[in-house]
Amino acid sequence: MATDRKKVAREKILLGSIVIRAGLSNVDRAFLLGGLLELARLSPATTEYQRLQDLGEIAFRSPVSERGDVTVSDAAQ
Secondary structure: OHHHHHHHHHHHHHHHHHHHHOOOOOOOHHHHHHHHHHHHHOOOOOHHHHHHHHHHHHHHHOOOOOOOOOOHHHHHO
16 A cells, blocks of 8 residues: 555656656646646657657756756757
C-alpha cells in the first residue's frame, strides 16, 4: 500500500517537473488541461505527434534555466 502511494507521488512529481520545465507553471490551469486534452487526441501515427515527440526529446537534452524551464527556441537548436 505504501509502495503504491510512493509510486503515485513520484509520478505526480515527475509530471509537475515536466510542466515547470516547459515553462507552464504559471499558466491558467484550464488552459493547461485543455492543451493536454488536445495532445491526448493525437494518434502516435501522425506527423504532429512525431514532431512534438522530437521537440520534447530535444528539450530533455537541453540545459535548464535557473527558473527550471527550457524555452522552445532553446530546444529547437
